Structures are given as C-alpha cells and as structure tokens.
Amino acid sequence: MKATLTPARTLIALTLSLQVLTVSAQTSPETPAPQAQINSLSPSYDKEARFQLSENDVKSFIYQWFAAFDHQREAGFFLNRLASPIDLTYPGTPLRSETDFLRWYGNVTQNIAWNSHSIKSLTVTGDQQTGWQVALQVRWQAREHTGKKYDLVVAQQLKVIRVGDLLKIAQLQSKLVEG
Structure with a gap:
C-alpha cells in the first residue's frame, strides 16, 4: 500500500525534520552543550x-x-x-x-x-x-x-x-x- 502525502503528513514530516536539525545544531562543536549553559554564570553581570x-x-x-x-x-x-x-x-x-x-x-x-x-x-x-x-x-x-x-x-x-x-x-x- 502506497502512503499518500497529505497536508497533515507533510506537516509532521517537516516538524520532525526541524527537530532533527535543532538537536544537531545544539550539539554541534560551535554551540556549548546545554549543561554548560545551565552551570555558567553570566559573564557580563557586575561581579x-x-x-x-x-x-x-x-x-x-x-x-x-x-x-x-x-x-x-x-x-x-x-x-x-x-x-x-x-x-x-x-x-x-x-x-x-x-x-x-x-x-x-x-x-x-x-x-x-x-x-x-x-x-x-x-x-x-x-x-x-x-x-x-x-x-x-x-x-x-x-x-x-x-x-x-x-x-x-x-x-x-x-x-x-x-x-x-x-x-x-x-x-x-x-x-x-x-x-
């Protein structure tokens, strides 16, 4: 049985693609891991x-x-x-x-x-x-x-x-x- 690409299925596929891109962007070498962001103080705040x-x-x-x-x-x-x-x-x-x-x-x-x-x-x-x-x-x-x-x-x-x-x-x- 061939799957028909309905508007709802298209939206789900696009959403899943965006989630994959978001996760890979968060773990790329340029972006620190979320744990590092959670545990670091704002460097610009008055010490x-x-x-x-x-x-x-x-x-x-x-x-x-x-x-x-x-x-x-x-x-x-x-x-x-x-x-x-x-x-x-x-x-x-x-x-x-x-x-x-x-x-x-x-x-x-x-x-x-x-x-x-x-x-x-x-x-x-x-x-x-x-x-x-x-x-x-x-x-x-x-x-x-x-x-x-x-x-x-x-x-x-x-x-x-x-x-x-x-x-x-x-x-x-x-x-x-x-x-």
Whole structure:
C-alpha cells in the first residue's frame, strides 16, 4: 500500500525534520552543550553586585529560620545562624549563651509534638555594611505531646548581620501580641 502525502503528513514530516536539525545544531562543536549553559554564570553581570546581599536574601534567611523550627531541625542549625554574643529574648525568656539556647530548644523539642510558624508581616531595612533591621509578626501554632494546643501571634525585632558569606542573627527581641 502506497502512503499518500497529505497536508497533515507533510506537516509532521517537516516538524520532525526541524527537530532533527535543532538537536544537531545544539550539539554541534560551535554551540556549548546545554549543561554548560545551565552551570555558567553570566559573564557580563557586575561581579561585585553578584556577591552583595539583598533584602530578598535576608527575607529568605528569615523564612528558612522559621521553617527549621517547623521541622525541629538540630540545634546546630540554629547556633550556626546566631552571631556572638547571643542576644535573644523570647517572651519571658532571655537567651545569652549557647547553653541558654540549647536548654531552651531542648525544652521545645521535648514538649512540642508539632508546630507551625506563619509569617504575617515582614519588613527589612538596612544593608550589608550596617546590618538589616527586621520587623515581623509570626503566628505560632503548636501542640504539645500532652495534647495542649497553642495559637499565638508574636512580634519580633531582629538585627541580622553579614559574617563572611553568612547571615546571622545578632539580636532578637520578641513579645506576645495575641494569644
């Protein structure tokens, strides 16, 4: 049986031919492989600006901080993100040393079966030379192993600084807003 070349078959044949040409062009010696393009930085972007941290970097850091509490990450995760000397105050609980933090966080992990932090508002001002001032409100919902539940809104003021290539919390003050 002889195949008839209909308009639809002609279109399919042309499409397949173009795909073959496109694939061979992508792998020709003149064109770098897609993996090389994926893993290379733009050579024309300002090199100094590439390493400047922005407000978005600070916001990302804050969201990662709270997500880590949601998943009860290991204490070292948090300690690596705290500047020395430690200066944290949670409602009614000042933390001024690694020992204070470890005691406080150990109590959290022993008693809290589940918790969630939902950031309600977040503002960041400053820059990497002077540090960033962060103001936020976070809704904390939790359930203890005993079944007791919490639903609180906490206001926090943070000072975030750059130490080398890392962001760290230099100061954190918090107070209960509602709950």
